[in-house]
Amino acid sequence: MTQKILVLPGDGIGPEITAQASRILAACQARGLDVEVEEGLLGGAAYDAHGEPLPAETLEKAKAARAILLGAVGGPKWDKIEDLSKRPEKGLLGVRKQLGLFGNLRPAITYPQLASASSLKPELVAGLDIMIVRELTGGIYFGQPRGIEERDGERVGFNTYVYSESEIERIGRVAFEMAQKRGKKLCSVDKANVLEVTILWREVMERLAPEYPDVELSHLYVDNAAMQLVRAPKQFDVVVTGNMFGDILSDAAAMLTGSIGMLPSASLNESGQGMYEPCHGSAPDIAGQGIANPLATILSVAMMLRYSLDEPALAQRIEDAVGKVLDDGLRTADIASEGMRTVSTAEMGDAVLAAF
């Protein structure tokens, strides 16, 4: 049965980078991948067209798709929208929530060709390979009650950080299973010395541990985790944490690889339906210049093939093609270095296609 893929270019550099990734997707179709690809509007682009960051039409298409490829959403143009529910980011959060994409996989990998691009000393990041498993549909980004209201003569802003046992267990299992397939080490990050919600988090992780006897479970407080990531990132294999801590730590981890323009991510629900997107943002400052790095988005297609479409061989071909292009010395501006050839977004796409 032909499966549906929805491409959501989004904002900023989104359209440029998804254009290149769509070419790879087409090349996969030419090699026999049986999918039907359509496009939709999300984020600021959708707000500009329809006054809504997640139009009903997009949501319908998203639900019908086996997998979604997203560029990125947001930008200063929409930062002044008073009604938070209309901001581009809410479109993204809406897709995550409506499709139940609770399992966010964020690899932080240092590409051997790019180790020198890291701000960390090369020996600390060479060979780095962390998988951050972030809970994506709960926690403080979705908790109720929330808002800004008048209390005792002044305004007060409030949000609720909340997790139920079943939400924690569900993401915990994803992380334990991931650890089983990798280095068999799982570090759960919380602030259990202060926050009750994360005491429950830690308790549930502990309760699951005996079911995965081959996995070594450890715990870190989030402040310490941020330090350890900076100090010695290679101590980590799989990291599991809630939505907000995962947001912060996965971005820090991605940046310290020096390969942030290269890092894809997957957001999955229980049936393997998924949204795939680069770890980096919409980079409005360089949008429209044709210089953005399309590799993270291209590698997001590889993740899609692996996790939602069960096509590991095609995924591997893409990853190999990207590796070859880096070996050949091609670099977009963000990863440019002496002795390498700086190329445009489209040239990078051409090169990956040629190597595919």
Added chain:
Amino acid sequence: MTQKILVLPGDGIGPEITAQASRILAACQARGLDVEVEEGLLGGAAYDAHGEPLPAETLEKAKAARAILLGAVGGPKWDKIEDLSKRPEKGLLGVRKQLGLFGNLRPAITYPQLASASSLKPELVAGLDIMIVRELTGGIYFGQPRGIEERDGERVGFNTYVYSESEIERIGRVAFEMAQKRGKKLCSVDKANVLEVTILWREVMERLAPEYPDVELSHLYVDNAAMQLVRAPKQFDVVVTGNMFGDILSDAAAMLTGSIGMLPSASLNESGQGMYEPCHGSAPDIAGQGIANPLATILSVAMMLRYSLDEPALAQRIEDAVGKVLDDGLRTADIASEGMRTVSTAEMGDAVLAAF
């Protein structure tokens, strides 16, 4: 009038490092500093003695003191205490709250002698000098309601992230004034694209800005701030943020200087009463071995002289003494490097005293 200083050694390496800092304090008294020094119990040490991490006696002494010198609290020994209100950390949070120490100043400085100890490339951290201003008595660490309760047949954990306009304004003013005395750049960190409480945060910062026309105010989302700290920390001068984000970012920033064993902090209330403590924790793994680095605690005494006791000249003497000892090549184990002399906690204290 003789002012009171309360020393709270706390847990882990706390007693060892405050012992050295107390010697410096005594040397200041010998040079005419008119203070009366007493000791008290806080954290795990207080729990073991009285079943309470913040005994009434300690709180009374703390209130009566102009300044408090704290070692550190917490450790695995107390991580299993079921009742969160009895954990060592709650003693620390209690002092902060009871004394209204809302303004937490956390410098992240790279000591020129230690630039090579950073995990970042030396050119990225040489000369680094950031001041993180963290709100310390509000936000999610104190918000109500909080707890773990049964809902729909399962347990749910919840905490509340809450700030009022006046709380935000108060810490905002501390940060703007700090920026005026430094590089005149202030970066406020929030997650205003998702969390209402931080929309209010950003709004209040914007409202204050015209009163400090010489300060350039910018905003970053917390995930981006974590990335920027790793990528190019020298772009920051003063950073202001809430309790939780400040906890995470200040620890990351401290670690990336490579000088974390060297960094003091101050927590102040509106009348200049303050608590001073090293940025690092209680390091239970090396407690009792006499190898901990006492310099962050010694430098906390310097901060105390500057911010609570109005003795900038004495503060400068301590800072100069520490600089001289580093120049002389003395290092505790945490900052040891080739060609330098590794010394014990007490030897480091001796050396600073001799140079004072």
